[in-house]
Amino acid sequence: MSASSNAVRSLSVGQRYRAFTHRNLDELTARAGLSAEERLAVQAVAQVLPFRVNSYVVEELIDWSAAPDDPIYRLVFPQADMLPAEDVSRLVDLMREGTGSLELAAYVREVRARLNPHPAGQMELNVPRQANEEALPGLQHKYQETVLFFPKQGQTCHAYCTYCFRWAQFVGDADLKFASKDIAPMVDYVREHEEVTNVLFTGGDPMVMGEAVLSRYIEPLLDIEHLEAIRIGTKSLAYWPQRFVTDPDADDTLRLFEKVVASGKSLAFMAHFSHPREMEPDIVQEAVRRIRSTGAVIRTQAPLIRGINDDAATWERMWRTHLRHGLVPYYMFVERDTGPQDYFAVPLASAYDIFQQAYRRVSGLARTVRGPSMSATPGKVCVDGVMELGGEKVFMLHFIQARDAALVGKPFFARYDEHATWLHDLKPALGASRFPWEADLSLGEAANLPG
Structure with missing residues (x-):
């Protein structure tokens, strides 16, 4: 094995995969400098669209000094304006009423259905x-x-x-x-x-x-x-x-x-x-x-x-x-x-x-x-x-x-x-x-x- 290969291995030995999901969004978006209201809007979008990131992307690829405008941050983190404003506002209201509500789940399904989930006849x-x-x-x-x-x-x-x-x-x-x-x-x-x-x-x-x-x-x-x-x-x-x-x-x-x-x-x-x-x-x-x-x-x-x-x-x-x-x-x-x-x-x-x-x-x-x-x-x-x-x-x-x-x-x-x-x-x-x-x-x- 080459010296360069050994060096790369030594830098990463013991690093285990760790995923972050919507449960970690508030903490991570706060790191990007978003206000409480902005963070809530992002969490509303994450009710509809999936969110998952990991420790490698968070620590090695994202330039947090440039977030939320950093391209890698935008590549993996939901943005409040990814959905129509009226949908985000309604989702936020339903979340405040209770994230486990049946009404919230029904509205999430409705929004997803409007997003053409299976394009090109898949x-x-x-x-x-x-x-x-x-x-x-x-x-x-x-x-x-x-x-x-x-x-x-x-x-x-x-x-x-x-x-x-x-x-x-x-x-x-x-x-x-x-x-x-x-x-x-x-x-x-x-x-x-x-x-x-x-x-x-x-x-x-x-x-x-x-x-x-x-x-x-x-x-x-x-x-x-x-x-x-x-x-x-x-x-x-x-x-x-x-x-x-x-x-x-x-x-x-x-x-x-x-x-x-x-x-x-x-x-x-x-x-x-x-x-x-x-x-x-x-x-x-x-x-x-x-x-x-x-x-x-x-x-x-x-x-x-x-x-x-x-x-x-x-x-x-x-x-x-x-x-x-x-x-x-x-x-x-x-x-x-x-x-x-x-x-x-x-x-x-x-x-x-x-x-x-x-x-x-x-x-x-x-x-x-x-x-x-x-x-x-x-x-x-x-x-x-x-x-x-x-x-x-x-x-x-x-x-x-x-x-x-x-x-x-x-x-x-x-x-x-x-x-x-x-x-x-x-x-x-x-x-x-x-x-x-x-x-x-x-x-x-x-x-x-x-x-």
Whole structure:
């Protein structure tokens, strides 16, 4: 083991994971300098949206001298204006009357229902079914090559991002959860569908699971010949890098990664990094080094989030840092149409400007990144530019992925709208009456297609 590895281990030996939840919010937001009324408003928002942070994020990543405006603080702590003011006011009143009241619980459910908890048809359109038409729990198959699996033990994270489009998984409402603890139906499904070349473990965060549990999910896939890659979607490198360096089963986890690669399959570690500061601690860089040493490829992705990373310099710095450490920039996403989207959303025109400015400042090695990309109902739609055609200002877009594979890679156009933040805000351009994916729909169905 290298001297640098020993140094990182010595700094972190004995550090155990400690989570902070809504019960700790008053203490932590007081540390950020919020008044009593401001803290109560934040706690009201946390009745609706999930909150979880840990000791590493609190002590190593947040600049408390800059809180509550610090980007990492904003990344993990609820803000009072994430919900409409009238909702926050009503929640505060109900909390003062008694936090255990049935009326409070009912109002919380009402507010959550208005936040589009399952965007892009996650609970209806993406779930494959068995021969008897029974839905396969915890499984999604939106694009022909890729199956998503949601392991039940991975339905939490080391800390929660305030922008997370999977927020509904974490609020404790069984009707909003989507997961399975049974790997066998998924393995059988993949065996039967030879078009599936990738399985993505997602959640939540699969890396909250210990190696013994993770192995039970991954190893049955290794002898499926047509399966080419296993992906793990995770924020653990940013929020708990100890998972790969000093946790008790860190070495066993890395040996599991080696086993995947030795089986002849690609292991793609889909790491979420939302801000350059998340890569600064030595232990993160050591975790990256150790994962890469197994043969796994680390690809990085994040949404563009207003108030956190909505400038080109931040993305340029992030992509340059990732490249320096051997990570592959992969996606800049558009904030999805769920949860507090209005709080975080960046207009598509601004998103394209930010992407293009950052993209042109990095070398070709970092231009593996794609975006800004919307993971919408018909597929992953990339904004390629703004141009004028036939006297009309338009967005040029294309499908990176699509439910209808024939649409992949084909450009299409939408009227320019400086305020549009999502696909459903756009209108067809250049005389078209509908978009390509609406061709087989009636006009009424097309108008009601969710984003």
